[in-house]
Amino acid sequence: MLQLSSMSLKYQRVLLKLSGEQLAGKFDSGIDPALCAWLAEEVKKITDAGGQVVIMVGGGNFVRGAQIAGHGIRRVTGDHMGMLATLINALGLTDIFEANGIETRCLSSIFAEQVAEPFVHRLAQKHLESGRVVIAAGGIGRPYLTTDTAAVSLALELDCQAVLKATKVDGVYDKDPAKHKDAIKHDSVSFQNAVENPDIAVMDKAAMGLAMEYKMPIIVFDAMEAGKLLKVVEGQDIGTTIS
Ligand code: UDP
8 A cells, every 4th residue: 555645744754763772671681572562553653644664773682793892703793793683673573563563574784585575775665655664674784883874874765854763861961861960951953063072972973974964864862752753753842853
């Protein structure tokens, strides 16, 4: 079924970046299925409203290349392990989304034909236009990158109108709100500031630089509050917009 664009949504097609840590929820590692099912409900609110959603999943709940490298494991191998971790998350999330009534396809940027469709640009476009959620596995498929950078790159490739970066806090603060009670939240931040200010570490600088170069807005928000994701896509003032 081909979807018509929705009048109620500011962003018709968005890329949602979910880190591995978020998928782990209350656990130290692995996937929290109940939380992922809750996330599926949140994403369904967007697709029900006619929006199109691409999800880039991280893998930090299992492996991060930079952290595991050393003591005999090469950085490149560590990054391969990290990309495989994102595939584990993407496969689990795809099943949970489908179990919750959302048509979903897992497309992998690393060779994994036995378990996922390969990421092919036209295929991804087709799935999105048909109203399916696309879950991207394997980041961008190359080492020395993170899924944040892959998220911005994929958002550009698939003509998304914004990258929604789900975090534990509800936006970008002038200092760490977990450590400082008087931390002030910014409603908006310029790309220049986000790239140059070392205190703004919500996404890695490579991701931020790419977003700045191609003017891809990034909205940083707390996705764990019911209805917030839809509100962001509707264009309500939630979190912090980096643009
Ligand atoms: N990774 C990579 N290339 C990519 C995306 C990811 O090599 O295009 C590897 C990298 O080692 C990274 C790991 O996969 O640390 C997991 O991704 P990330 O750290 O971004 O996960 P998150 O912190 O979002 O859970």
